[in-house]
Amino acid sequence: MLDTLIKNAVVLTMTDSGVIGNCSVGIKDGKISYVGADTPEAREVIDAKGHIVMPGLVNAHAHTAMCLMRGYADDYTLKSWLFDKVFPVEARLDERAIVAGTVLGMAEMIRTGTTSFSDMYFCEPAVAEAVLKAGMKANLSNAVIALGDNYDFEKDRAVIETRTLLGKYGVSGDVRADVSIHAEYTSPPHIWQRVHEWAKEYGAVTHIHLSETKSEHEEAKARHDMTAAAAFEKYGILDTKTLFAHGVWLEESDLEILARHSSSVAHCPVSNLKLGSGVANVRAMLDARVNVCLGTDGACSNNSLDLFEEVKLAALLAKGSSFDPTALPAYEALKLATVNGAKAQGRGGETGSIEIGKAADLIMIDTSKPNLRPIYDSIAAVAYSAHGSDVEMTMVNGRVLYRNGEWLTIDVEKAIREVEEYAVPIVLNK
Ligand SMILES: [Zn+2]
Numbered sequence: 001m002l003d004t005l006i007k008n009a010v011v012l013t014m015t016d017s018g019v020i021g022n023c024s025v026g027i028k029d030g031k032i033s034y035v036g037a038d039t040p041e042a043r044e045v046i047d048a049k050g051h052i053v054m055p056g057l058v059n060a061h062a063h064t065a066m067c068l069m070r071g072y073a074d075d076y077t078l079k080s081w082l083f084d085k086v087f088p089v090e091a092r093l094d095e096r097a098i099v100a101g102t103v104l105g106m107a108e109m110i111r112t113g114t115t116s117f118s119d120m121y122f123c124e125p126a127v128a129e130a131v132l133k134a135g136m137k138a139n140l141s142n143a144v145i146a147l148g149d150n151y152d153f154e155k156d157r158a159v160i161e162t163r164t165l166l167g168k169y170g171v172s173g174d175v176r177a178d179v180s181i182h183a184e185y186t187s188p189p190h191i192w193q194r195v196h197e198w199a200k201e202y203g204a205v206t207h208i209h210l211s212e213t214k215s216e217h218e219e220a221k222a223r224h225d226m227t228a229a230a231a232f233e234k235y236g237i238l239d240t241k242t243l244f245a246h247g248v249w250l251e252e253s254d255l256e257i258l259a260r261h262s263s264s265v266a267h268c269p270v271s272n273l274k275l276g277s278g279v280a281n282v283r284a285m286l287d288a289r290v291n292v293c294l295g296t297d298g299a300c301s302n303n304s305l306d307l308f309e310e311v312k313l314a315a316l317l318a319k320g321s322s323f324d325p326t327a328l329p330a331y332e333a334l335k336l337a338t339v340n341g342a343k344a345q346g347r348g349g350e351t352g353s354i355e356i357g358k359a360a361d362l363i364m365i366d367t368s369k370p371n372l373r374p375i376y377d378s379i380a381a382v383a384y385s386a387h388g389s390d391v392e393m394t395m396v397n398g399r400v401l402y403r404n405g406e407w408l409t410i411d412v413e414k415a416i417r418e419v420e421e422y423a424v425p426i427v428l429n430k
Contacts, residue, residue, distance in 0.1 A: 002043070003027050004042055007024040007046070007047060009052070011035065013353060014055050022037065030359060052364070055338045056113060056395070057337045058338060059117040060344045061118055064298075065101030067101045070299040073085035092429060099127060103415045105299065106131070110407065118344070131174070134409050143183075177202070182209060208245070243263070244264065264291040268310070269314050270304075271296065292340060293337070308382075308386050315333040
């Protein structure tokens, strides 16, 4: 007998099976064990009539705890935003505050249909515990930043935390370790290579910010006599699995490099627009066969973690910037947030689509909402008309994390109270 059967659904498989109407999805031991027209027996039956069921979304670039700074630093230039506003706050944040921000961010992600995320921040071993409690999936990293003559790799908190994560979680399971080089401009190549040693030893994904702003991209060229992507290739960093965030200013030759090494790029359209960084050329990346996925970046530059916004914006930006409305069709935009995101996390065989054997990481969208009627094409409805708030149920490994206004693994009122009473005074330095 199945554990759970979701029946009468319109199922967006995100595989060659396409959209299946009047479909059941059966779940056993956390995995999808049936997809089809029958209704096999199950302990729990969820009637999904009037709902679209699709894979949970993957947020491939997040600094989740930055929810603490949601609305704290808007309308600044990137440099002033980072150096005058964000860094001073981050220097004050302690583990309790970071966990509080992460829990709030996870509540938002779960509510808006995200089931797995790639997080780059601090105190990641404590964040890992919070992720496990919330029942989500996450690739966690603390990015190495090696600036100044006094930098000591062995004493760097990011290095210590990375070792802890790699040792405790390895690179498989719901919570897993990534390794991370913060960016080309925040560490020298010999440090990149030390991070890369872990990637080789453990098979970990290396998460890196790349060519986010024009000045950053140009300065890298001046420093290395080649682009940042080319420099990472030169020092061997691309020989293992890499996930780059942004890629706004990538050049044609960069795309060839990234494609050659099967790298992924997390496109973060809202954050890139809000910080005035520019518009990444997603069509060119996809044409070059780079695996493009989507990220929200932190809520201090977004200011939301709703991936549905990113899906629609990614499609619109690709169309508007190329004067070609066919540049990124709805289905391809949804792939960025599902199949491609899973692949970028090294979870391609595990999540991102609805097929037998994959984890039951599913969301259910309520299509009775006025903003979703009428429906001629379920894919277009989800990509262009749905909001995260239309998600009625979020499930990871067959376990319901959110349903009908209720979070089952997070006490949201408590999470908000913890953020506002404990962490906000630290942000405000009061
Ligand atoms: Zn970022």
